Amino acid sequence: MELSKLDYRKRLLQRHPDNPILTAYKWPYFVNSVFNAGAIRLSSKETLLLCRVEDCSGMSHLCAARSSDGVNNWKVDPKPTLLPDVARYPDEKWGIEDPRIVWLSELKKYVITYTSYSSEGPSVSIALTKDFRKFEKLGSVMPPEDKDAALFPYRFKERWAMIHRPVPASGRAHIWISFSPDLIHWGDHKVIIRAKRGPWWDAYKIGLSPPPIETPEGWLLLYHGVRQTPAGCLYRIGLALLDLKNPIRCLLRSNKWIMGPETDYERTGDVGDVVFPCGYTLGDDGDTIHLYYGAADTSVSLVTGSIREMLAWLKENSSLDTEENSL
Ligand code: BMA
Numbered sequence: 173m174e175l176s177k178l179d180y181r182k183r184l185l186q187r188h189p190d191n192p193i194l195t196a197y198k199w200p201y202f203v204n205s206v207f208n209a210g211a212i213r214l215s216s217k218e219t220l221l222l223c224r225v226e227d228c229s230g231m232s233h234l235c236a237a238r239s240s241d242g243v244n245n246w247k248v249d250p251k252p253t254l255l256p257d258v259a260r261y262p263d264e265k266w267g268i269e270d271p272r273i274v275w276l277s278e279l280k281k282y283v284i285t286y287t288s289y290s291s292e293g294p295s296v297s298i299a300l301t302k303d304f305r306k307f308e309k310l311g312s313v314m315p316p317e318d319k320d321a322a323l324f325p326y327r328f329k330e331r332w333a334m335i336h337r338p339v340p341a342s343g344r345a346h347i348w349i350s351f352s353p354d355l356i357h358w359g360d361h362k363v364i365i366r367a368k369r370g371p372w373w374d375a376y377k378i379g380l381s382p383p384p385i386e387t388p389e390g391w392l393l394l395y396h397g398v399r400q401t402p403a404g405c406l407y408r409i410g411l412a413l414l415d416l417k418n419p420i421r422c423l424l425r426s427n428k429w430i431m432g433p434e435t436d437y438e439r440t441g442d443v444g445d446v447v448f449p450c451g452y453t454l455g456d457d458g459d460t461i462h463l464y465y466g467a468a469d470t471s472v473s474l475v476t477g478s479i480r481e482m483l484a485w486l487k488e489n490s491s492l493d494t495e496e497n498s499l
Pocket of ligand 1: 270443
């Protein structure tokens with residue numbers, strides 16, 4: 173087959189043959205579904221996934237699963253690892269969802285940004301931990317509706333930076349960045365990537381997927397685009413690149429998606445046609461990415477790829493059309 177006819181999506185990200193790698197059937201207690209997991213490599217011999225677990229009331233909590241190879245033999249905590257604490261944090265009334273994990277070397281702690289589902293809508297909350305056993309919640313830091321948040325691993329000119337996705341009254345939901353001196357008070361809010369309009373795969377609603385990936389060429393973002401169709405929403409993944417020193421600047425943005433729902437476990441489930449990555453780990457070579465994603469809001473799956481190949485592809489398939497990128 174000619175190179176140009178090869179399916180570039182299959183070349184960039186390959187599905188693991190053991191997918192889905194985590195399901196409700198593998199859980200030590202009774203749950204409805206396990207999906208949208210944050211991920212971190214705790215050591216060369218241990219990968220941790222912090223999974224969103226939905227119980228049979230419809231509310232979600234977070235539960236950790238650990239594995240030596242990041243694919244098989246998961247040891248799941250025997251009970252929920254992080255539960256909503258409604259007495260202290262009323263914003264968690266309807267559950268906690270979709271964690272993203274980043275190591276903050278300055279604090280020597282992992283930071284978890286997650287969706288706290290309040291009765292006024294979803295908001296962004298932050299928790300810190302050293303070991304994924306004890307957690308220090310900082311509470312909700314963005315008012316509803318806001319979600320899909322992750323921190324950068326270090327400060328820019330003394331301020332922490334966080335990517336997130338508020339939904340304004342206009343209904344078009346863009347990706348924003350905000351800054352904070354203390355992780356609690358956030359300001360200097362700016363749009364960094366705008367949802368497009370019309371038939372684009374990333375029209376109307378976009379959001380960060382896993383935390384930004386630091387590369388010599390900039391911060392590589394994997395982001396999801398939500399295409400609204402008469403048959404429902406289609407969640408797909410594309411790429412963008414932010415300036416390394418000044419992440420307010422978007423340098424490249426893919427004009428195609430690199431992954432969309434294709435397999436049975438992605439097309440069928442509680443919410444079909446959804447691929448929703450919240451975490452990645454890097455192999456020892458610093459280039460191989462293991463991207464963990466929720467499939468159809470039902471199970472956790474894994475794709476692997478190469479950061480270098482994704483960057484090369486992005487340069488060939490990027491447009492920053494000012495009109496499409498404008499409000
Ligand atoms: C988004 C989030 C995700 C979910 C997705 C598809 O808005 O709520 O948790 O996976 O919708 O239902």
